[in-house]
Amino acid sequence: MDVIYEAYRMKALGAGITGGDPILEIGRVIEIIDKLKNEFGSDFHIHLYTTGRYVNDDVMKELVSAGLDEIRFHPVKELYLNAVKIALKYDIDVGLELPAIPNEGDKIVRLVKWAEENNVKFVNLNELELNARNYLNLNSKGLHAKHGITGVEGSFDTALDVLKKFEEDKKITVHYCSSVYKDLVETRTRFFRIIKYNSKPYEEYTNEATIVRAIVKTNHKIPSLENFGEFNGSNEYSVSPGIIKDLLNEYTDLIDEIYIVEEHPDSRRLRVGEKLIYSKSKNS
Incomplete structure (x- = not known):
């Protein structure tokens, strides 16, 4: 159940x-x-x-x-x-x-x-x-x-x-x-209890007890990205927002978009915020 x-x-x-x-x-x-x-x-x-x-x-x-x-x-x-x-x-x-x-x-x-x-x-x-x-x-x-x-x-x-x-x-x-x-x-x-026992290493949290992570979208398989987070499928990786600058320095040609998303930590993962912070098409 x-x-x-x-x-x-x-x-x-x-x-x-x-x-x-x-x-x-x-x-x-x-x-x-x-x-x-x-x-x-x-x-x-x-x-x-x-x-x-x-x-x-x-x-x-x-x-x-x-x-x-x-x-x-x-x-x-x-x-x-x-x-x-x-x-x-x-x-x-x-x-x-x-x-x-x-x-x-x-x-x-x-x-x-x-x-x-x-x-x-x-x-x-x-x-x-x-x-x-x-x-x-x-x-x-x-x-x-x-x-x-x-x-x-x-x-x-x-x-x-x-x-x-x-x-x-x-x-x-x-x-x-x-x-x-x-x-x-x-x-x-309640949310802080969930975060305490279930948050992943690459997830950060806010004072409002929401989870913050970066979503890296790419049409390329980048196995080394999984050292910093995890592969979500559909050409997406979840990583810590704190390493975005380093990722862009190393993988600029391979990354299409990066979003910062904010979500509730329970199993529904209701998304309460989303911001595009990098787009290859807009930055090229």
């Missing part, structure tokens, strides 16, 4: 299952939990996110039996809090995930108090984010991004007001997660 491969690549200590709502694919979810637990042992922590809409006793029995450690509810309707009560009957950690919607602080406080009264372990307040799917809807409601950031203006202030009300509370833990933290800390930390 790809998830097993990816977990090995980064020496993961746990995994989160999200969607959509994963409960709609409960069979696949159970299969993933089983395989992860069988491969990495019972200490491999697995949590799952759900709205709660499709959670019932049968679902909870399957999840707990498979080894799920934690379930986090994002109750888009208060009706779905009934699913939280169902989950609380089982030997599993239960938490709430709530968006910090500006001017809805009173509603959030009420939900946190409900969670406290029902022995929910924690509540995570998430900064409301603008994205390609929701920005028209949010903008129509007067919600706009802070300058240069995807987080919605006023979301942090709303979350802060809620946190202050519960800062002395010992019965429930309330966290806040900003959009910047998710993007710059969680994702970057």
Whole structure:
């Protein structure tokens, strides 16, 4: 399974299952939990996110039996809090995930108090984010991004007001997660783990935890280039950006183009940047 491969690549200590709502694919979810637990042992922590809409006793029995450690509810309707009560009957950690919607602080406080009264372990307040799917809807409601950031203006202030009300509370833990933290800390930390255990000698990395390499394109076979990197096929070699000047001094007549590319380090290798730095046709 790809998830097993990816977990090995980064020496993961746990995994989160999200969607959509994963409960709609409960069979696949159970299969993933089983395989992860069988491969990495019972200490491999697995949590799952759900709205709660499709959670019932049968679902909870399957999840707990498979080894799920934690379930986090994002109750888009208060009706779905009934699913939280169902989950609380089982030997599993239960938490709430709530968006910090500006001017809805009173509603959030009420939900946190409900969670406290029902022995929910924690509540995570998430900064409301603008994205390609929701920005028209949010903008129509007067919600706009802070300058240069995807987080919605006023979301942090709303979350802060809620946190202050519960800062002395010992019965429930309330966290806040900003959009910047998710993007710059969680994702970057995961990428750095992948880089630490999987980067190749010719690959360099940035402070944003992306991989940088040079791609040398040539219509000639240059076996000695493999001493500095590797042959990708299709007349391409991957080498360190630091040796480009030396390569051009030695193989100018054989090299057609050189690109610097920047990619995510996970198995998808999403390319986030590409720059042509040498072209024989343009330099001749």
